[in-house]
């Protein structure tokens with residue numbers, strides 16, 4: 001890693017061809033790798049030496065994209081997963097097990113909420129959710145002796161609350177547990193949570209990082225800064241011998257990369273939530289232009305948010321880049337150059353008017369996606385968050401009339417004209 005600007009890193013980090021090698025990242029579409037001796041393969045299996053032997057664990061295409069994202073976030077290592085959901089799952093299971101407890105901000109993606117509230121509970125991991133703006137005392141009160149991690153979203157999908165990363169990190173660290181932050185919406189272009197004390201960052205790369213809505217994926221990035229040995233009793237998986245690898249101790253053998261190495265060698269081995277090399281390549285192509293796209297997403301979204309805020313048919317607008325927004329001050333602190341392209345708002349007439357408005361859009365498509373280059377729109381209460389009751393919706397910051405509008409990188413005047421004509425028909 002070096003001190004290039006982040007724009008340069010988007011393009012130059014990751015695949016670094018040697019003399020006569022392909023200039024563009026090659027797609028190594030092979031499940032497996034050939035070795036000349038059984039001993040070498042044995043050493044690979046025992047983690048005595050590094051190298052690719054089976055794509056479930058590592059692959060040259062995937063490795064290059066992991067290095068690129070680690071460089072963008074400023075981490076010591078990264079692991080790509082088959083989807084964002086797998087990144088959330090693995091990042092937690094790496095350090096929390098049956099009988100343990102985790103703390104999470106309540107303003108998170110609906111899929112993550114389900115994972116924590118349903119599946120992890122069934123696995124014996126208990127969760128406490130904290131509402132946006134929780135005080136230090138409320139955060140403190142959530143901790144138990146068996147609390148293993150704190151989780152939050154930099155900029156929550158779809159409620160657009162900005163997490164007070166420094167507050168969460170300070171209190172998590174006082175209890176000797178790490179802070180995991182889902183940084184999907186701002187991307188490392190607009191926020192690098194490690195700079196504010198987060199220990200692990202995850203992403204759904206299916207969103208802005210890929211940016212073209214072509215490949216599902218996720219990533220886990222390790223800052224390398226959390227001191228697992230200082231809290232050795234809490235994290236035996238990292239600090240005591242792993243019998244499935246002849247007794248290696250992750251913190252001893254891999255130092256600052258202990259956490260991310262265990263994600264790969266233990267959980268990827270056992271769960272197999274691996275991305276395809278083809279998808280890793282598509283992700284890399286997307287990241288090449290991430291800095292350009294984010295700039296346009298943000299400037300377009302600010303124009304659309306300003307337009308909506310002034311429109312009498314719109315009952316409310318939430319966009320952290322808009323002065324006066326509930327998250328404006330926190331956004332200024334954590335994302336001074338822009339937030340993301342997603343806006344949420346309500347139209348007068350509530351849920352029914354929201355559906356009529358969406359049906360009348362022509363340029364913006366109704367899609368279960370967000371954060372890609374084509375403008376799209378979604379009604380979370382009837383789709384991504386439909387499993388939640390009204391109380392849970394309120395806790396997640398999703399009102400029944402909330403329209404999630406993902407501003408693309410088309411010309412802003414065309415996007416605004418489309419909204420205008422759809423509002424005119426209400």
Ligand SMILES: *Cc1c(COP(=O)(O)O)cnc(C)c1O
Pocket residue numbers: 083084085086109111112153157182184185203204205206207216217218
């Ligand atoms: C979409 C999303 C996820 C889940 O990612 P998938 O790639 O769809 O599995 C997790 N977190 C956030 C913030 C998301 O927007």
